[in-house]
Amino acid sequence: MAIRKKSAIALTGITLAATSSFALAQQQPDGLYSADQLLDAEVYMQGSDKSVGEIDDVVLDNNMSIKSFVIETENDFGLDGKSYVVQPDQLSVETLQGDKATEPEYRITLKAEGQELSGYPVYNDTWWNTGQTQASDAWEQTKESASNAWTRIKEGTNDLIDSTRDATNDAADDTGDAAENAADETEDAADDAAN
CATH class of the missing domain: 1.20.5 (Single alpha-helices involved in coiled-coils or other helix-helix interfaces)
Structure with missing residues (x-):
C-alpha cells in the first residue's frame, strides 16, 4: 500500500500544482502544493475547529486534473467513519508554517456544516x-x-x-x-x- 500511495503522490503532486480548480484560501498563494502532505491532512467543517476526518485519496480524470477528493471521516458528526467524495471547489486549503519548506502543513476546510457531509456521495x-x-x-x-x-x-x-x-x-x-x-x-x- 505504501508503494501505491507514494507513486500516486508523485503524480498527484504534479496535478495539484497544475490544477486551477482547487480552491486556495490562504494569505499568500504558494504556487506549489505537496500531495504527500495534503494526503492525510485534517479536514475541518466550515466554522468548526473539530476535525471531521482527513484527505484519504485524490481522484484524477483522463487529463490528470483533479476530479474529486476523498475524505475519510471519523465517527464524529454522525458520519460513521465512511469515506465521502467531494469536488475540488468544495474545499479550501490554508498553508500553515511547517518545519521545512518541503513539508508544508495544511488545514483543509470543507465548505459545509455539521452533517451535510453525510449527503455527499460515499466512496465505494x-x-x-x-x-x-x-x-x-x-x-x-x-x-x-x-x-x-x-x-x-x-x-x-x-x-x-x-x-x-x-x-x-x-x-x-x-x-x-x-x-x-x-x-x-x-x-x-x-x-x-x-x-
Missing part, C-alpha cells in the same frame, strides 16, 4: 463504477460531437467553395458575354463607318 465500488461509466460516456459523446462538428465544417467549406466557384464562373461568363457584345458593337460600328 458503486461510486467508482458509475464514475467510470460516466467518464466513458462523456468521452464517446465528445468524440461524436467532434466528428459531427468536423463533418459540418467540411460540408460548409465545400458549399462555400462551390458557391464561390459558381459565382466566379458566372462573373467570367458575364465578362465574356460583355466582351463579345462590345466586340460585336465595335465591328458593327466599324462596318457602319466604312459604308
